[in-house]
Amino acid sequence: MQSLSLYFTLITLLWIYWLWTRRKFYSLYPFIGMAHHLIRREEVLAKLSVYNQMYGPVWCSWVGPYPFVVISDPVIAQEVLLSPNCVNKCFIYNGLDYTVGSSLFSLKGIHQKPRWSVHRKIFNPAFNHKILLSFIPLFNEEVDALVLTLDKYAGKGPVDLMQNIQTYTLCLATRTTMGGVSIDRDQFEKTLVQSYQSALEHTADVVFSPWLKCEFLQRMRGKQKKYSRAKMDINRFVRKRLRVNLRIALTSTCFKLVNAQLSTDDSGERSPDNSLFIDIAIENFKCDRFTRTSVDNECGAIVFGVRNASSTSSIANFLVFISYTQAFETTANSIVYTLMLLAMFPNCQEKVYEELLSEFPEMGNLNITYNNTQNLIYMDMVLNETMRVLAPVPLVARETMNDIKLSNGVTLPSGVQIAIDIFNMHRRKDIWGPEADTFNPDNFLSANMQNKHSYAFIPFTKGLRYCIGWKYALLSTKITLAKLLRNYKFTTDFKFENLKFVEDITLKLQQLPLFTIERRNE
Numbered sequence: 001m002q003s004l005s006l007y008f009t010l011i012t013l014l015w016i017y018w019l020w021t022r023r024k025f026y027s028l029y030p031f032i033g034m035a036h037h038l039i040r041r042e043e044v045l046a047k048l049s050v051y052n053q054m055y056g057p058v059w060c061s062w063v064g065p066y067p068f069v070v071i072s073d074p075v076i077a078q079e080v081l082l083s084p085n086c087v088n089k090c091f092i093y094n095g096l097d098y099t100v101g102s103s104l105f106s107l108k109g110i111h112q113k114p115r116w117s118v119h120r121k122i123f124n125p126a127f128n129h130k131i132l133l134s135f136i137p138l139f140n141e142e143v144d145a146l147v148l149t150l151d152k153y154a155g156k157g158p159v160d161l162m163q164n165i166q167t168y169t170l171c172l173a174t175r176t177t178m179g180g181v182s183i184d185r186d187q188f189e190k191t192l193v194q195s196y197q198s199a200l201e202h203t204a205d206v207v208f209s210p211w212l213k214c215e216f217l218q219r220m221r222g223k224q225k226k227y228s229r230a231k232m233d234i235n236r237f238v239r240k241r242l243r244v245n246l247r248i249a250l251t252s253t254c255f256k257l258v259n260a261q262l263s264t265d266d267s268g269e270r271s272p273d274n275s276l277f278i279d280i281a282i283e284n285f286k287c288d289r290f291t292r293t294s295v296d297n298e299c300g301a302i303v304f305g306v307r308n309a310s311s312t313s314s315i316a317n318f319l320v321f322i323s324y325t326q327a328f329e330t331t332a333n334s335i336v337y338t339l340m341l342l343a344m345f346p347n348c349q350e351k352v353y354e355e356l357l358s359e360f361p362e363m364g365n366l367n368i369t370y371n372n373t374q375n376l377i378y379m380d381m382v383l384n385e386t387m388r389v390l391a392p393v394p395l396v397a398r399e400t401m402n403d404i405k406l407s408n409g410v411t412l413p414s415g416v417q418i419a420i421d422i423f424n425m426h427r428r429k430d431i432w433g434p435e436a437d438t439f440n441p442d443n444f445l446s447a448n449m450q451n452k453h454s455y456a457f458i459p460f461t462k463g464l465r466y467c468i469g470w471k472y473a474l475l476s477t478k479i480t481l482a483k484l485l486r487n488y489k490f491t492t493d494f495k496f497e498n499l500k501f502v503e504d505i506t507l508k509l510q511q512l513p514l515f516t517i518e519r520r521n522e
C-alpha cells in the first residue's frame with residue numbers, strides 16, 4: 001500500500017515537472033491553470049498578450065476546474081459571437097448576479113427559459129433611433145452644465161477630470177433611462193458618484209476573487225462598512241426614483257381607465273416605440289410579464305445595477321455593477337480617455353479643433369444637432385482610435401451550451417468557457433501594423449479599413465449580444481467631446497508610453513493623468 005502511494009506521488013511530481021518544464025505550459029500551472037493571473041488585475045492584459053504571442057490567437061488553459069479558450073482572432077471571435085450556442089455569459093459573470101442581481105447583461109438564454117432573448121426584445125425599442133434623437137436637447141443641456149463646471153478649472157493648475165465627467169454621465173444616464181426630471185448635481189457629486197465607485201470596486205473584487213463574497217473577509221479587509229454604506233445610498237436613490245415613476249405610471253393608468261369609460265379617444269397614449277426604458281419595464285410589470293423584482297433589477301442595472309434589497313441580507317447583495325458601468329462608467333471613461341489621448345497628441349487635438357471651427361464658427365453656447373455629429377468625420381476617427389487602443393471593455397466571456405465546430409477545425413464541447421480578448425485583438429500588429437500599440441486616428445481612414453475583418457474592431461462587441469446602448473453611447477460622447485473641445489484646449493505632461501492598464505471589468509488606468517484646461521478664445 002505504502003509503495004503504491006509512493007508510486008502515485010512520484011508520478012504526480014513527474015507530471016508537474018513535465019508541465020512546468022515544457023515551454024508550452026511553462027506558466028500555466030497544473031490544478032489552477034491561469035487563475036492566479038486574475039488576482040492581480042494589473043497583470044491580466046499583459047499576461048494574455050504574452051500567451052497570445054506564445055500560442056497564437058486561439059489557445060486553451062484552465063481557470064481552476066474550468067477549461068478556458070482565449071480568442072484574439074477576428075474570424076473565430078465572429079463565429080463565437082454569432083453562435084446561438086454561445087449566447088450565455090461565462091461563469092465569471094455569476095459574480096454580477098451576486099452583486100447586481102440578474103439583468104439583461106448577465107441573463108441566460110438557456111433553451112427551456114430563454115430569459116435573455118425575451119428581455120432583450122422588450123428593451124430594444126427603448127434604444128431606437130427616434131428615442132435617441134429625442135435625447136439630443138437633454139445631452140446639450142447637460143454638457144452646458146458641465147462646461148460651466150469646467151470653467152472653474154480653466155487657467156488653473158492640473159485637475160483630475162474623471163469625477164466631474166462621471167457625475168455628468170451619471171446625470172445623463174439617470175435622466176435618459178429613468179425619466180427626464182432634473183437632478184440635484186451636488187447630491188450626485190458628494191454621495192452617489194463616490195458610492196458608485198466603492199460599489200464598483202467591490203464588484204470587481206467579487207468577480208475576479210469570488211472568495212471575497214465572504215462577509216468575514218470583507219470585514220477583515222476593513223471594507224465592509226464602506227461597501228454597505230454605498231449600497232444603501234444607491235439603493236435609496238434608485239428606489240426613490242422607481243417609486244416616483246411607478247406612482248406616475250399607475251396614476252396615469254387609472255386616468256386612462258376613467259377616460260376610456262368617458263370616451264373612446266386614446267390619443268394621449270404614448271406609442272410603444274416612443275417609450276423610455278423605465279416605461280417599458282413598468283408596462284411589462286403591469287401586464288404581468290415582469291415581476292416587481294425584474295423591474296427593479298432591470299432599471300437598477302441599466303443605471304446602477306442595484307439588486308433587490310430584500311432578497312438577501314449579505315453585504316454584497318444589490319451592489320453596483322456592469323450595466324451601471326455600461327450606462328455611465330464606460331461612457332465617462334471613453335470621454336476622459338479621448339481627452340487624455342488628444343492632450344498627449346496635440347497635433348490630433350488641433351485637427352479636431354479645426355474641424356469643429358468649420359462646423360461651429362461661432363463661439364458661445366452651441367446647440368449641437370444630429371446632423372452636426374454626422375459631419376464630424378475626424379472626431380469619429382479619433383473616438384474609434386481611442387476605443388481601439390484603449391478598449392473600454394477589454395475582455396468579454398461566454399460559455400458553450402452545445403458543441404460548436406469552429407472554422408479552424410476545432411470543436412468546443414458544451415460547457416467550455418470562452419474569453420474574447422478584445423484589448424489584445426485591437427493591438428495585433430499583423431492587423432493594425434507595426435505601430436498598433438500607439439495612437440493614430442489615421443488607422444480609421446476608409447482606405448486603411450478596407451482590408452480589415454469587420455470583427456477586428458469590436459469595442460461594443462457584435463453578434464447576438466452586442467451592446468444595446470452603443471448608439472446612445474456614441475452620440476452622447478460625440479456631443480460632449482464636440483462642446484468640450486470647441487471651448488477648451490487640454491494638455492498634460494503624462495506620456496502615452498507610461499500608461500499602465502488594469503482589467504477591472506472595464507479598462508482602468510493605474511494612474512490617471514491630470515489635465516490643464518485653457519479656454520479657447522476664437
Ligand code: HEM
Pocket residue numbers: 089104105106120302323326327328330331334392393396397459460461464465466467468469470472473
Ligand atoms: C462607450 C460606452 C460603452 C461601451 C464601450 C460598451 C460596451 C459593451 C460591451 C463590450 C458589451 C458586451 C459585453 C459582453 O458581451 O459581455 C456591452 C453590453 C451591454 N451594454 Fe454596453 N457599452 C457602452 C455603453 C452602454 C450604455 C450607455 C448602455 C445603456 C444605456 C449600455 C448597456 C449595455 C447592456 C444592457 C448590455 C448587455 C446586452 C445584452 O447582453 O443583451 N452600454 N456593452
